[in-house]
Amino acid sequence: MIRELVQLSELPFMKTHTFRLPKKTLFGINAVERVGSEAREFGSRALVVTDSNIQKAGLFDRVREKLEDEEIEVNTFDEGGAEPTLEIARSAADAARKGKYDLVVGLGGGSVMDMAKVASITVTNTKDIEEYLGVDKVERPGIPMILISTTAGTASEVTKNAIIVIPEQNLKTAIVSPHNLADVAIIDPTMTLTVPPSVTAATGLDALSHAIEAVMSTGANPVTDSLALESIRLIGGNLRQAYTHGDYLEARYNMALGCLMSGMAFGNAGVCIGHAAAYAFSVKHAVSHGVSCGLALPYVIEFNLNACIPKLAKVSESLTGKTYLTMREAASDAARSVWELMKDVGLPTSLKEVGVAVEEVEEMAENLLGITRLLASNPRKITKEEAVLLFERMWEGRLGEED
Numbered sequence: 001m002i003r004e005l006v007q008l009s010e011l012p013f014m015k016t017h018t019f020r021l022p023k024k025t026l027f028g029i030n031a032v033e034r035v036g037s038e039a040r041e042f043g044s045r046a047l048v049v050t051d052s053n054i055q056k057a058g059l060f061d062r063v064r065e066k067l068e069d070e071e072i073e074v075n076t077f078d079e080g081g082a083e084p085t086l087e088i089a090r091s092a093a094d095a096a097r098k099g100k101y102d103l104v105v106g107l108g109g110g111s112v113m114d115m116a117k118v119a120s121i122t123v124t125n126t127k128d129i130e131e132y133l134g135v136d137k138v139e140r141p142g143i144p145m146i147l148i149s150t151t152a153g154t155a156s157e158v159t160k161n162a163i164i165v166i167p168e169q170n171l172k173t174a175i176v177s178p179h180n181l182a183d184v185a186i187i188d189p190t191m192t193l194t195v196p197p198s199v200t201a202a203t204g205l206d207a208l209s210h211a212i213e214a215v216m217s218t219g220a221n222p223v224t225d226s227l228a229l230e231s232i233r234l235i236g237g238n239l240r241q242a243y244t245h246g247d248y249l250e251a252r253y254n255m256a257l258g259c260l261m262s263g264m265a266f267g268n269a270g271v272c273i274g275h276a277a278a279y280a281f282s283v284k285h286a287v288s289h290g291v292s293c294g295l296a297l298p299y300v301i302e303f304n305l306n307a308c309i310p311k312l313a314k315v316s317e318s319l320t321g322k323t324y325l326t327m328r329e330a331a332s333d334a335a336r337s338v339w340e341l342m343k344d345v346g347l348p349t350s351l352k353e354v355g356v357a358v359e360e361v362e363e364m365a366e367n368l369l370g371i372t373r374l375l376a377s378n379p380r381k382i383t384k385e386e387a388v389l390l391f392e393r394m395w396e397g398r399l400g401e402e403d
Helices: 002-009 031-040 052-056 059-069 086-098 110-124 197-216 222-244 249-269 273-282 289-307 309-320 327-344 358-369 384-396
Strands: 024-027 045-049 073-077 103-108 145-149 161-166 171-176 184-187
Touching: 024 031, 024 249, 031 059, 031 103, 031 145, 031 184, 045 059, 045 086, 045 110, 052 059, 052 103, 059 073, 059 103, 073 086, 086 110, 086 161, 103 110, 110 145, 110 161, 110 171, 171 273, 184 249, 197 222, 197 249, 197 273, 197 289, 197 309, 197 327, 222 249, 222 309, 222 327, 273 289, 273 358, 273 384, 289 309, 289 327, 289 384, 309 327, 358 384
Parallel strands: 024 184, 045 073, 045 103, 103 145, 145 184
Antiparallel strands: 161 171
16 A cells, blocks of 8 residues: 555656745736735835836836825836846845835836845845845845836746846856745736837747746646646737737737746746756857747757657647647647747847857857756756757757758
């Protein structure tokens, strides 16, 4: 009997999965109008973390007005731009610690929301921010936090990750903690209507990479798979329209929903080799997160093909809406379908297009192998020789099936 129980415990359907999300999530057209009443639940003094582009687009004014309608005092930290460094994170921490705030509001893309997370946790956790890099190193909950996304990409508003770049080490690292989860996440598709085509494309591929890597991840479960596959369907069916017609609200709505679902999926299943491959070159060459993850995606799908044919078959079906004769045919089409989507929205499909030299292939392979936290979730182990081949294909822009 005991032996039977041990054997049962090893079966996939006998596993116990942990699923974490924000305390409250608001999604819908004009959902941002509720930011004032939601903030009022936490106090009367708010630090809004944002950036200059959000202010120029008028999105900050929209949020500030709703906060001030509830008699909430608003102060800003606007250094939360793209790819924040450790020094910017320290500045965010200092601003939050000095202000005696009741809550933090993050308004922007993923990098801005990540700095809002830093601001929140460092009010109650007083060590230098570097001490919290890693997994589960934040000791206490931060002050209340509302996160409002302005792109359909990172889904940072519903995840426990805060990404930080250390340029001198060519390193992209993270603070990973359940204390980074928002008290309120707000996803309003109207906040994405001013996003330019290039950013729409990059953030859309970021969301797609999250969803597909969540499906491939060894941390996947039936809930994350369901969310990820629906996310893939929404992004595959709407990114081209959002890219070419930025004011098309239905496409923006579906992209925002797809991004939200991808965040719920990868925030619990994790990502894998795609993000590791992106990190191996993106910091050194200043390639944005969405572009680098998108660029790596078709090549890592191909690398993982034989390790997860049934799952990648579902990815293809969701992405393309096609009916395939065999599971193998469907799975084999996944990488090509992603590659074609990237071309359609003007994104690079090779490393040479983003300024990487072919002589850097071995260095990137070594960098990839050092990102063990993400590789641990990949369904297939990778050797140094395989990593070199992977980056050679990425540099050339050549899928393996073309051999």
